[in-house]
Amino acid sequence: MPYVIANDLPEAPAGDRFRALLARPGILQLPGAHLGIAALLAKEAGFDGLYMSGAAMSATMGLPDLGMITVDDVCFHIRQVARAAGLPTLVDGDTGYGEALNVMHMVRAFEEAGAGAVHLEDQLLPKKCGHLNDKKLASAGDMAAKVAAARRARRHLYIIARTDAVASEGMDAAVDRAKRYLEAGADAIFPEALVTADMFREFAARMPGVKLLANMTEFGRTPFFTAQEFEEMGYAMVIWPVSHLRVANKAMADLYAAIRTDGGTMKRLDKMQTRAELYATIGYHAYEALDASLVKTVVPEGMPQGH
Incomplete structure (x- = not known):
């Protein structure tokens, strides 16, 4: 959570x-x-x-x-x-x-x-x-x-x-x-x-x-x-x-070099945190559920009357 x-x-x-x-x-x-x-x-x-x-x-x-x-x-x-x-x-x-x-x-x-x-x-x-x-x-x-x-x-x-x-x-x-x-x-x-x-x-x-x-x-x-x-x-x-910054900087440098060399990121996927892993770390779905519980859709029951 x-x-x-x-x-x-x-x-x-x-x-x-x-x-x-x-x-x-x-x-x-x-x-x-x-x-x-x-x-x-x-x-x-x-x-x-x-x-x-x-x-x-x-x-x-x-x-x-x-x-x-x-x-x-x-x-x-x-x-x-x-x-x-x-x-x-x-x-x-x-x-x-x-x-x-x-x-x-x-x-x-x-x-x-x-x-x-x-x-x-x-x-x-x-x-x-x-x-x-x-x-x-x-x-x-x-x-x-x-x-x-x-x-x-x-x-x-x-x-x-x-x-x-x-x-x-x-x-x-x-x-x-x-x-x-x-x-x-x-x-x-x-x-x-x-x-x-x-x-x-x-x-x-x-x-x-x-x-x-x-x-x-x-x-x-x-x-x-x-x-x-x-x-x-x-x-x-x-x-x-x-330590964390040194590791991250080295990984980013390797990624940018790979994009220049390979024309894309296809050879670096095994080095990446997946979308699902990222969402789990930041609690994406818990935030999404919280938003849904707080903002309840209200369906209009009729047309407003004009003046």
Whole structure:
């Protein structure tokens, strides 16, 4: 049953539902899903929460991940994901789209759109993917002020502070920053671009009792680890931020090449979701039945009288 017409719509705010997921045993697995259809497919696969990547949203708009998208751009994606699947979703808040007041605006806007959690990072604009070189960091004090602003503005949103400091300032500085962000009001910490299992373990060991987020992105600096391995290293959450987009983009590129080569799509049908499968995923027939039940045809019984 599609979320938008289901009979069991959640009454609790998305942030409270995100916390409830974190309170369960085991690591919380959050696959990337920044479009409504992706959210439905992830839910169909059995996931209970989702992640929305700024890089994925930017790329979908044909833009690089350099902090160019706006709060309204992100809210467009949040609304469709929340409406489609109804799952608690962690959203990439980049650098907060400005300073403290901008962060407060972002928090309220994300909550109203349906987000359950947000992470903020301590880079300066133009920001970069956490796995690229030459990232410029804000001061720990400036980032802590943003975290405090987010905490003050939130009604229910779960706040995760990301630090990119390991690559340029080292582990000690990253841990010190993380502690300042927790003091400022962060609920959890996201140490970005750790490059070995030992680094993941060390960071977790130095953050006892703190909820930590791991990023399992492809083609970056982090080796492949499974969700279970991250859990064993001390992490409470793991994201696969852009995996879905990489797969979809590769499939689309192959399709366009095939059309150019073959003059049509006849050789690609085995790679396509069928019409029936699409309709099942989006709940087409349930919507159709709902429409029929709401709009009952009224048959006129006679001709109206003229004046």
